[in-house]
Amino acid sequence: MTYDEYIRYHLGGDAGVEEKMIASLSTYFRLSRWDSFRLAYYYTTTYHIPSALKLLRNHNTPKSELKFRTDRRYVRIGDNFSRIMKQLSPKLLEDLDRATTTTEQYNIVSGWYFFGRYASFLFLEVWAKLSGKQIIDDLALKFEQEENYTKGAEIIAGTQEKAALTAFIERAKTDTRDNVFSLETSLCAVAKLKKGTRWNGFYTERLLTDIAGSEWENLIITLL
Numbered sequence: 226m227t228y229d230e231y232i233r234y235h236l237g238g239d240a241g242v243e244e245k246m247i248a249s250l251s252t253y254f255r256l257s258r259w260d261s262f263r264l265a266y267y268y269t270t271t272y273h274i275p276s277a278l279k280l281l282r283n284h285n286t287p288k289s290e291l292k293f294r295t296d297r298r299y300v301r302i303g304d305n306f307s308r309i310m311k312q313l314s315p316k317l318l319e320d321l322d323r324a325t326t327t328t329e330q331y332n333i334v335s336g337w338y339f340f341g342r343y344a345s346f347l348f349l350e351v352w353a354k355l356s357g358k359q360i361i362d363d364l365a366l367k368f369e370q371e372e373n374y375t376k377g378a379e380i381i382a383g384t385q386e387k388a389a390l391t392a393f394i395e396r397a398k399t400d401t402r403d404n405v406f407s408l409e410t411s412l413c414a415v416a417k418l419k420k421g422t423r424w425n426g427f428y429t430e431r432l433l434t435d436i437a438g439s440e441w442e443n444l445i446i447t448l449l
Contacts, residue, residue, distance in 0.1 A: 226415060228393075231381045234425065235401050240411040241350065242429050242449075243274060248354035249448040250278070250441075261355045262318045269340070269348040270309055272297040274432070275439040284310065294435075296343050305339055312338050321352075327364040327405055350406035364405050366394060377412030380419055 226234070238245060247268050251261040260281065267277035276291040288306045293299075300306050317337065324330040327349070334345040353360070368375045368390050379385050382393040397408055417423035429449070436442045 226381060226418070228381055228396075231411075231415060232397065232400050234415070235397070235403065235408070235411040237425070239425055239428050240414040241407055243268075243432050244347075244351045244407070244410070245354065246274060246432065246445060246448060247277070247351050250274075250445070251355055253444070253448060258356075259315060259318060262352070263313065265348055265351040265355055266313055266317075268351060269344050270297065270300060270306075272347070273435055274445070275436055275441060278441055284313070292435075300339065308338050322358070324360070326361040330360065331364055346406050346409050350404070350410060353404050353406060360404075362398060362404050365391065366405065366409070373413040373416040374409045375412075376419070377415035380415055381412070 234240070247264060250256075251264060254260075256264060263284075264277055264281050267280035268274060270293075271277055271280070271291055272294040273292045276293070279286045279291060288301055293301050300309060321330060321333050324333055330349055330352075331345055334340055334348055335342065337345075340348065366374065366378075368378065368387050375390075378390045378393060382390050384390065394405065394408060397403075398405065401408065414423055414428070418425070432449075433446070436445050
């Protein structure tokens with residue numbers, strides 16, 4: 226995949242279709258800022274839009290009635306889910322609102338219970354679309370060798386040299402007018418496209434599978 230092809234792929238929106246859908250749902254339901262924050266939090270907890278909407282309607286929804294997808298399946302173990310739900314309070318939003326940079330945002334969110342790098346990036350990608358606040362995007366990716374976003378960046382930049390990869394990210398931010406969290410998502414997809422386990426349209430198809438039969442199916446299809 227060339228650089229120009231990557232920019233077109235990113236702007237096409239498939240890799241971040243679910244994260245954009247959270248913003249569309251927030252707008253559709255005219256959620257308050259706090260409820261938008263809650264929806265992003267619930268989505269990150271489950272990585273499953275219908276489950277996030279169930280939790281928005283009822284914070285005390287039992288975990289047995291929810292689906293936890295991919296890395297978030299570990300939330301079901303022991304008391305992880307109850308601790309995550311108990312942690313949610315307006316103070317989290319107040320603390321996050323004091324951040325002026327993406328580095329500060331990441332440092333705050335990654336300190337929440339059960340929010341590692343993956344969940345923190347996921348949450349902040351969504352929150353960037355919901356918060357309405359301008360943030361200095363200064364977070365420097367570490368380019369860990371085993372991470373998919375690193376592999377994706379190396380494919381597009383044609384190098385493993387970190388300075389060149391950083392320069393690529395900065396250029397892509399400008400050309401996509403997007404943030405580091407969204408770029409990380411599409412770069413992970415690039416690595417999987419290269420591997421042959423994903424295709425352009427995969428994430429939209431996954432979203433449609435997730436919502437099938439749910440009470441929000443028709444609405445979400447309309448908002449796509």
